[in-house]
Amino acid sequence: MSATFLGTPAFPTAARTALADTQLRRNLAHATGTIRAKRAAVVGEVDEWERLRRAGAALKDRTLRHLDTYLAQLEESLTRAGATVHWARDAAEANRIVVDIARGHGTDEVVKVKSMATQEIGLNEALEAAGIHAWETDLAELIVQLGEDLPSHILVPAIHRNRSEVREIFLREMGRYGRPAPPDLTDTPAELAAAARAHLREKFLRAKVAVSGANFAVAETGTLAVVESEGNGRMCLTLPEVLVSVVGIEKLVPTWADLDVFLQLLPRSSTGERMNPYTSMWSGVTPADGPQEVHVVLLDNGRTDVLADEVGRQALRCIRCSACLNVCPVYERTGGHSYGSVYPGPIGAILTPMLRGVGHDTQLDSLPYASSLCGACFEVCPVRIDIPEVLVHLRTKVVDAHRGEPKVQNLAMKAASWAFADARRTAAAERISGAVGKVLRGTKRRAPGGRGVLGALPGPAAAWSDARDVPVPAAESFRAWWARTDGGRTERQDEDGGAQ
Amino acid sequence: MSAREEVLGRVRTALRDVPGAEKPADVAVDRPQPRPTTAADVDLFAERVADYKATVVRCTPEDLPTHLAAALDGVPRLLVPADLPEALRPADAILDEQLTTAELDTVDGVLTTAALGIAETGTIVLDHGPGQGRRAATLVPDRHVCVVRADQVVADVTAAVARLDPARPLTWISGPSATSDIELDRVEGVHGPRTLIVLLVG
């Protein structure tokens, strides 16, 4: 009952498929628009927001530049607090550790709190392969899991499903895995949430082992923090006897007092609330309260490669708030699935290729191009990650990686990299491509799916378009469209003039 | 090589550009100034807790028993931490003497005190010390009635973090549990207590 992103086509192809899916686009536009407005309101309440952002960025830089020291300190404080610390070089090693702990307790199921790190390493699949069911307990994750689907947004992973689809999935699937949904279930969100509450409660009460991630890990005190809304996190962190937390090595903050900054930045940037409903913090084992066996798996899985990149390193400051997704015109119009990764949107476009390495996979290599470099992501990022800077840097790396190859694809890559490296050149190139598009649109043919595509292009792009269909350049350039419509916000659904 | 050594080794290699003499404190961090707590923060706290669709009742110590009785109305089986102050404890309350999870699931509500309240965010913090119960006790029952004294309210998150002890488990509660996972329609009450009543005393 799980799906993976393996085999996702390169971004342009996947994005074209998503663009055709109006339901997805409408849901995403609604979601991102709503969260954007809420975020702006609560960020506006904080007098010194900019100073807070700078503090957040500086604290993460301090941590990252001295990560070896802080990791050793975290290990020591966790151990002192009664937790067992494990180290995992890669996904397979982390999965093996979790599977062994679950097996050691003779259990065939674990309950899980939504965690991007465990999604990244494919933990659910590894557990299933070992005969252990992993129950996702976040409502959206439950919808995704029961629907044998993929998450599309960091914060609201089931945003591509509407209420009647959720009702159908619950009615059809819940009974197969536990307590069925009531047969008279309607599609009101409150009833759907109540069905999830009843379905999951029996699992919370029964489970012996829980798996979580952590939003933050305090080196000084060994405190882990999980920030959530529904209470499923509290259930997992409190009721089972054994708790395993998979924590990426970039999640550290130096001291307890530093957590203050992030507890202010995260909820306002993420759900647009002054504070999320529940935040749990624990330091190892507390006698007679909660799990009496606590494990922490410190995960590398490509993070040290990101750390080694002096420009790209800043991506490890990310606190996964998803604010950059919500302002990204490319994300809003193409959807989370086009990125082929658990990390979608602007952060995904830089983090995924750095975690997995550029130059060996067309899908990964196309991600740094999934942006217009408009800079909106940088402006909202609570830890000031200069995503456009890293995108440009990665484009150069992609081009370098393909240098000397006889593929003409290089030329297109190079051209794009040159054009995108400078904002003024980008604007000029887009104007030109808009003009060319006007001519070319006269000659377009229909692809099997009915999409408007171009056949072979002349010049250096010819070989590129031999291999794949190229979307028709839009009548209006992306930037012109963005300026005219305030990023699509003032544009009506039916007069869609943006990039195809 | 152990995974630990290898990961730490990779980290050190990755950080070759960081000068060996650099200390963590050399990376300057400039934080916003904390705001002192004022009398107005109690009002702000009440307002912001109510924003989350929790019920806030302000009362004097003298009125507390009446309001407490009202808040506990319709809770046939009430759980209280074994060390809840006598004065707060209704006669027929069930003491939490390490009830099993299944037993916890049979109670209808729980009454506790809190460690502090945060005005700016409308947050109640439990450090699960005396009167606050262990974590599961305020999670499984469907109603949580929480008594907060006005002098426990602090201005903001910074003040709260400064006052709390991270060696204790901490639960920060800002309104009842909620989800917006279905078409972004906010629904109060998924897994935690669906009703949160805060009695703000003093």
Ligand code: SF4
């Ligand atoms: S990159 Fe910044 S805005 Fe995007 S998810 Fe990470 S912290 Fe949030």
